[in-house]
Amino acid sequence: MYDEKKLEEIKMKREDWEKNHREKAIAKFPERKEEFKTSSEIEIKPIYTPEDVKGIDYLEKLGFPGEYPYTRGVQPTMYRGRFWTMRQYAGYGTAEESNKRFKYLLEQGQTGLSVAFDLPTQIGYDSDHPMAEGEVGKVGVAIDSLYDMEILFDGIPLDKVSTSMTINAPAAILLAMYIAVAEKQGVSPDKLNGTIQNDILKEYVARGTYIFPTGPSMRLITNIFEYCSKYVPKWNTISISGYHMREAGATAVQEVAFTLANAIAYVDAAIKAGLDVDEFAPRISFFFSAHNDLFEEVAKFRAARRMWAKIMKERFGAKDPRSMMMRFHTQTAGSTLTAQQPDNNIIRVTIQALAAVLGGTQSLHTNSRDEALALPTEDSVRIALRTQQIIAYESGVCDTPDPLAGSYYVEYLTDEIEKRAFEYIKKIDELGGAVKAIDLGYMQREIQESAYRYQMEIESGKRIIVGLNKFQMEEEPPKNLLKVDPQVEIVQREKIKKVKEMRDNARVEKALKALKKAAEGDDNLMPWILDAVREYATLGEITDVLRSVFGEYQQQIIF
Template sequence: MSEDKKAGQKAQDAANFHAELEQAKAKWEADILQPILDKYGVRKEEFKLSDGEPIDLVYGPQDGVAPQDYADTLGLPGQYPFTRGTQPTMYRGRLWTMRQYAGFGSAAESNERYRYLLKQGTTGLSVAFDLPTQMGFDSDSPRADGEIGKVGVAIDTIADMEVLFDQIPLDKVSTSMTINSTASILLALYIAVGEKKGISADKLRGTIQNDVLKEYIARGTYIYPPRPSMRIITDIFGFCQSDVPNWNTISISGYHIREAGSTAAQELGFTLANGIAYVEAAMKAGLDIDEFAGRLSFFFNVHNNFLEEVAKFRVARRMWARLIKERFGAKAARSMQLRFHSQTAGSTLTAQQPQVNVVRVALQALASVMGGTQSLHTNSWDEALSLPAEDAVRLALRTQQVIAYESGVADFIDPLAGSYALEAISARLEEKALDYIARIDDLGGAPAAIEHGFQQSEIQEAAYQAQLRQERGEDVIVGVNRFQTESAPPTGLLRVDEEVGRLQIERLREFKASRSMSQVDEARAALKKAAEGSDNLMPYILDAVKKKVTLGEISDTLRGVFGEYVERVVL
């Protein structure tokens, strides 16, 4: 028999097998299942995924990947399209990086927390900055009043950055910084502090979030309009490619999109569409895809629907690999590998019966590991009420360590391989996410779609529908709409002392009084001229922080050239 005939026979056999399965399933549903459903008054439509899509009664081989599509759809771990993981050995070779997102009050207080976490076994730092730092305002700005050190650490100057990383070996620790509009400034400060410690920029490892598009979509800590913001991002790509080669220049973030109320498919589609926009901007700026794509990383949310979240991570790897290879012509395998940090879902934490959050976080963390994360932050149980206290942070870290060292799941390279339900959910998620990307393409790409309010309105509708399902009791939230109890609020919650703000302003004034204003003015003038032209801005920003120009002053210099973005309200 010829090869063509053999292939044809195999396809026919598979079709016959699936037809037989469908007949058997239909007979089982009518003869076995339906009488039970009728007896107990259960409707099969009651069981749904997070976006309200129904879950099938039962899954089988007909819902999995066809044998002829196996290599292109799944492959093997470490092999294109990387559905089953970016590394062939996964956690057998190296566990995921255990990060705990932290930062509050002063740089000294945050430094103390970082050193505590490192002693407890954290393998990477993750820095939270306060809102003034994120928005490009110094602590002495009227816009910073009441917010200094509240949701993260206040960083105004190179002196603050030195205190933040005191006694921390920057050449041995990987640092992630959750910062977007002022990412270029915080990276420059980190490089400058490294140099003061005798550590050259090429020895630094870490990530800046640097994803401003999702700020326009879901979070709001933007400064400049989209076009100059995209320019700053691509300038960072180009600078790090030559000067900070081990740094991940962006963490394209679906996390905040999901926190704003999106579905899993929207998180996938909108995040990858933003990724496409960043790649297009970088290539337009003259960068080669295989020279920068390997330093792109992603940041995803881990929500409560266990199998849906595992499927989301597998699909994200597959979709990105295909996009980078087929749409942008990448040749290097590393360029096609989607590497991601994950964080358990803050929006699922409840103030009611907050200790139950420990269970939610553990399940979400396990889903992230089963989905093949490279880095993970586990939220603390008290974060619905306050910044996390020290014992709560330790328990959150111990959650990761128990999964890593006691559960046994890290011993399996792809522990959920072969699940028919998982593959069916994956196919549905991929179809929906690709449809969102196509609709965004039709609008002219992610920045143009944002200007139309497309992503924002889609998320608002999804969040509204989710809220309705909770209010109707269709989606059960333990302790909120079912299983409520009356109990006193927990004690020992962390509160940032108001004195932190006053002391930070005092330190900032002393810093400003100690510097050479001629050097400050010279650095700001050079930065302004570069912003008005086409030079890469990073060398000018790095020179400015070394000459003691503050974060707010650098931001104001760029505001003077680029202007400020005014949000388009979507109803």
């Protein structure tokens, strides 16, 4: 961007500034810290100048919004056209209660639904399973059969909303239930819009709601890719997530690197299963965290987009531009919220949300101030949503795409993150790919190291968290936290009983047997699961059939 002569001059002047100005200033007033670093341990220089971006070819590395390599965003107009989708993750208790919350959020101007499921649902246990004790309806809604799903979306036309479901190991079953509800509403599958998370690899690495071993899990995922490319073409079949790895302690670089390494594994598996890359890749979406380090986060999003475009084009030979566009959802980082002085969390969330918007996110969930304490109350959820609306309508940051482009610092960080993340990917390739690396516990260990370092930085006072290790104060314990009614467990159990009485059990039996046979062979399992779901086979019954064929995953931990 600059000619050699100019750069030489800048260099001279900078060196002069360092000697005659900076050092003198430091001699009088030392800097706040010995060394300045981002969360990913990228050292921050005293000043950034054109020298730091001299290697960046604008057209090759940045280009224009909506054009390869998409560094500046995936749409040509970005938020000048339309804001991101404001999507708050919600759901708790019974399907009835969650249905009410959904309707409330839609009335408040939310533009898409995001369903949280309780842990038994996520791990494939019915509410009456002994392992479900104490967990039913706690962190999300309990879904045991199609009956619950019908209640969850009662009065919500599925051809009019887009629904994101945070479901992984049993994603095929919940997607089948969603399709079956749509059928009952008279909506054909090709009209359905939404996303399933369906990202099992990060479950092994960080989030922990896995069921089956890696092999059969990868099969289920490719089955979904294939089925949806034919029958549910508008559905986002996977949301490859860095969020949970970041929450588990990963740095920004690790978040990008491990997410893309997992993505490579999914694309590899699908190609191996005989799918054409441009057939399924346009439906791949991503899910990242927005953390506190504003500039590093913006750089992270930009780097991730550029890397994905490159990977799809160069590594997988994709031709369709949509295969190369990284579209992603962002959630503000829950692990940065403090239980102390919870109102401070509103400000943290604001900064993080700003990072996501400056980074060009397609949809955003802002956390509520009380999430370090319990599930958010309705008031807190509203403030979180308003935060997004204020950024969108009042801050002015949405009026030009990628407004931080050209900042020496941000461009430098973008490059640096890309470089470091590609180094990780290279290492994972050498280990035999993401699935093998996970089986070896490699990513788990790297993340654990970062988490421990972060914690020790806080405890040593090297890292300041306002209200936690500085500016503390005496506080009254917070009041008005949301409590899940313990009755939920009983209500769900009764519903299961009722469903089992009402359905045609002989037909259920038949459907489950057919599913088992299919699982033992090589068939795409989606149609068989859909059949069982339509007969009101429960989530637990279907999962048990698959467990009996596939076995269960065993956790890999290396200290």
